[in-house]
Amino acid sequence: MSKPEFPTKCxxxxxxxxxxxxxxxxRGGTHAAVFEDWVGECTRCGEVLFTPETVEREFALRRQxxxxxxxxxxxxxxxxxxxxV
Numbered sequence: 001m002s003k004p005e006f007p008t009k010c011x012x013x014x015x016x017x018x019x020x021x022x023x024x025x026x027r028g029g030t031h032a033a034v035f036e037d038w039v040g041e042c043t044r045c046g047e048v049l050f051t052p053e054t055v056e057r058e059f060a061l062r063r064q065x066x067x068x069x070x071x072x073x074x075x076x077x078x079x080x081x082x083x084x085v
Contacts, residue, residue, distance in 0.1 A: 004051050006040030015044030022048075026058050028065025033073055035061070 006019050017040040026033050035057065040049035050058075064071075 004038050004053075006038075006049055006051075010042035010045060010047050011049075012047050013042060013045045015042050017041065017049065018043055024054070024058060026061045026065065028062040029068070031065040031068070031070075032079055033061055033065060 003019060006017055008017060009015065010017055019038060019040050021036050022039045022041075023034050023036050024039075026035070037054045037057070038051065039054070041047070042049075064073075
């Protein structure tokens with residue numbers, strides 16, 4: 001996938017936006033999945049900007065996980081929840 005266009009300045013604080021690839025974790029019910037995509041990130045306040053396609057992919061994946069469907073997903077390792085101290 002080619003790098004999408006993002007605003008050059010943060011819509012919140014006006015600082016420059018850096019475009020890079022980032023892992024995005026999606027939780028649905030008791031399941032979780034990870035995918036990587038392009039994001040824009042403010043160099044000052046840390047605001048993260050997503051493309052509409054990334055947001056739609058995240059919501060579709062969340063619905064899929066909530067339904068207990070794992071088609072197109074590859075199991076990798078195990079996920080653990082640490083007990084509260």
